[in-house]
Amino acid sequence: MNDQQRNKLLYILSILLLFPALLINLGLMTFIDDEGIRTLVALEMKLSGNYITPTLHGEFYYNKPPLFNWILLGYFKLLGQINEFNTRIPTLVSLLGFAATVFYCFRKKYGTYTAFVLAMTLITCGRILFWDSLLGLIDITFSWLVFVQFMVIYQQFQRRNWLWLFALSYLCTALGFMLKGLPAVVFQGFTLLAYFIYQKEFKRLFYWQHFLGGMVFVLVVGAYYAVYVQYNGLDTVFQTLFTESSKRTAVQFGWWRTFLHLFTFPFEMVYHFIPWSIMILYLLRRDLWKVLQQDNFMVYCALIFLANIWVYWASVEVYPRYLLMFCPLLFGIFLHLHQNAAVQQPWAAKVVNGFMAISVVLMVLTLTIPLFLPQTQSTPYLYLKSGVLLLLAGGLAYLYRYWQPQRLLIIAMLLLVGRIAFNWFVLPNRNANDYGDACRKSSIEAGERFRNQDLYIYRKTGMQWTNSIYLTNTRGKIIPVKMEKMDPKALYIVDPARYFNAVDSVSELKVRHGRRHFIIGTLKAKR
Template sequence: MNPGMQKKGLLFVIIILAIKVFLFPPFQLQLRSEEPRRAVISMEMIFSGNYIEPQIHGWDYYNKPPLFNWLVAIFMIVFQSFDEWVVRLPGLLSHLMLSLCIYFFARRYVASEIAVLSSLFYLTAGEILFYGSVIAGQIDLFFSLLVFIQLAYLFKALHKNDQYALYISYLFLALGIMTKGIPAIAFQVLTVIGWIIIKRLKWKDWMFAHHLMASMIPLGLIAIYFWVYHSHGGHSDVYLINLFYEAAQKSALETEGGTLMKSFIQFPGTFLKLLLPWTLLFLFFLNRSVRSHVFRSELALFSLVVITSNILLYWFSGYITSRYLFPFIPFLAIVAATAFNPTNKNLWLKYFYGFILLLVMIAPPGLIAFFITNKEANISHIWFKIFISMFVSTGVIIFFRKYPADRIFLAIFFILCLKWYSQWTYYPTRYADERINSLIAQIPILFQYSRGTAIHLLGKPEQHHIDISLGKWSLISRDFEDPMPLSYQLPYYIERRQQEVMQFHTELQPNRYYLVRKENIDAYDSDSYQVIYEFVDDWKRIPLNLIKT
């Protein structure tokens, strides 16, 4: 077979398998982490018709800007559904689109194969493949897409002195700010500073005046939004101050020394596992010729600048989770793909392929061991799945020996197969457990007791004091209240069932069904309500009562 056609055939199989594992999982697991909160805000926009003021339980929500919630709401309206797959679809499509963007952007500056590998390394980055894509209803995959496009056009502007690209970069900066706030600004500013330093650019070479004019785009769009927000009766001052406060809370400025030291020690491991197994290719940097090759590539150099200019902001953060680091993964992938050279007789290349072959060989026994030890999971077609895994592993080993030039693509194919295997094992096991041992199991019981009537939330509002300070000097502060916190899975599944907002009340209203914390129920007149059910919220294991007034 023609080597070119052979490689195209393998790429076609990789693309089909990627679409299958990302967009068509066998089960839709319940929303978790931040997913249900994003879903609730979007649902309440639809229920209330108020798309300007993000709300939870009918109260204003100040922690994130609204763009991602608008996107999720659009998908909900288009598909006429509030189901989990609709909530996750914008994030999953963002991931696939970013993979394509990496290829079409990179191929202008590097060899076609490096562009393809950059795209596929990102697509199959372990942290997203096995974690981020499972909880894709969060902001971070969409935000990563915006940040990459923003910085890609920034590179084009700085590399070719392209004014139009600079204005497009700032347009996507505006979208990034409207998605996640201050982090988008940090990526732009710190990357520009890093590039100026590394390239020793003169004043006229980095288009200072155009940067100032282009910055009017995000300033103007944000000013328009908050003017409209204020005209609708929203507290725009509280909203803006809290966005800055949220960013400061996660920085070293507002973090205790012990927490900061713990984060500092843990961060390198968290960062390096983002791109696994392709992170192992960074061992090639021990070779001087590889380092020289990477530094000669303007795109790889820019990617390194993005990483090194912004990483300290996260490294010295008091609170970090891997999804905050997703915007770094495309640039890590570009550097890894540039460092990779299949014709290089580097000893590390043999070790890398040896590691991949080890995964290939242990996958079938691993599946067999899982099926034997998890018989209660009631997984279907077990022997067929074992046969498929053995067939795939045998095929990969044979092709590894027969087509050494295509080993990296075979490795990518097999990593996607591991994701497929996880959908045979983790998904059905977790899905079966959720039907019995999670808050989902409580939803039909709650509505059985309420006889299908809407359920609302009762309690004491949470008090917040936000203070933007410089050392001991307070610059500006505000106070606000928001609803009593609880697991956001509850309002998501309750609102999805009742098709209306689960309103938060601080006082009893007649003829209502309420969820209320058991510890707070004595604050209300016992003659005004009847306790009809009790269960425990998974979040902090807090007992809740369902009451009828």
């Protein structure tokens, strides 16, 4: 079997492994807070019939524009119900679309194998494989769109097709804005500035094509807000969107924490994007820029990464999921340098290859652990599942030893096997011991019990969004906030830590955070 045949075999096996890796027990865990927000906004749109102005508990929600909520509603309608699994399916579709786009953009220049490996590194980096691909959040969809924005600018620049460059990239910016607000505009601005200045085409940013392309953004976003203003004013909207984009900086956290973050940020990100981030060692060479300049696309990837990453590097409260659009850029550079590292950087190649070999051994050994852990002994078909996974992992480890040109792809496949094990053995035990499951059960029970009764949130009780989505979805009614003119016959959700002795309790809601509870009850009679 030659390398081409081996590659084809591994492509097929990789794709087959993707489905169980990404789908098994996808809907098992309780909604986290951000998932609860996204799903609740979409649900309230459906319940109110108002698809223009997002709300939470009937009050205007300003933090994000509504495009992702519309996407969720489309999936809910297609799949038939609102639940954890259906909320997370859009994330997986976007992840696969993101990976396919990476493959498409890199294939012509670097060949099928390199492009396929790069797509798989995106899916199997630690942060995505064991966290973000399990959640129904905006970030993977947004990152995919931003990456498309990057690629449009590069490809159309190479063709000198200025009108299409600006029109298509601003269309991506507009859609990105409708997903997440101002960050999409920031990406567009810094990318255009950096690349056009580097290519000595800065003056083209003032040509008519740029202004005409910018009108695409104005028309798309302006059309939405022209309708929005018929329901609500715009002052709070744009003020909140700006605050959302700036609140994680030194303005909020102070200069000392920001200064410390500048040093810790690279190490934190290397940790989150293991194992592929270990190749960052390849960047430790004096002639790095000279090497990258031999390939204009590698220069573009590096330039756009540097032009945009500083925004997050300087922000204290940054979650790794905000950086996913950079993964193909940086991983692409890593793979480019990896090809000749054994000759040009033997010390780095030895460290990277040694790390990968140790990882293979550890992944195989880890798959034996469920056979002995007390927490996994109740897993259905424990020995069958463990046996299948060990057989797969053992076979891949054998191929890793003898199919050296395919080693990176084999590691990606081993990571998919590890995710299947995670789905089978870790998630059920985690769910059984997660306080979120108790929160979900108590919220659903309360929703069923009080389905036909008027229910309000009492004054400034700070609802936890996990409770909110399960209560609202079960009852099929928006639960509004009640600040005044209390209805003595209605029920109220109260935070007893804030409003002690406000209601006579008829039920309790367990919450995800704080090991506290909320009370559902009727107003106490005035004495």
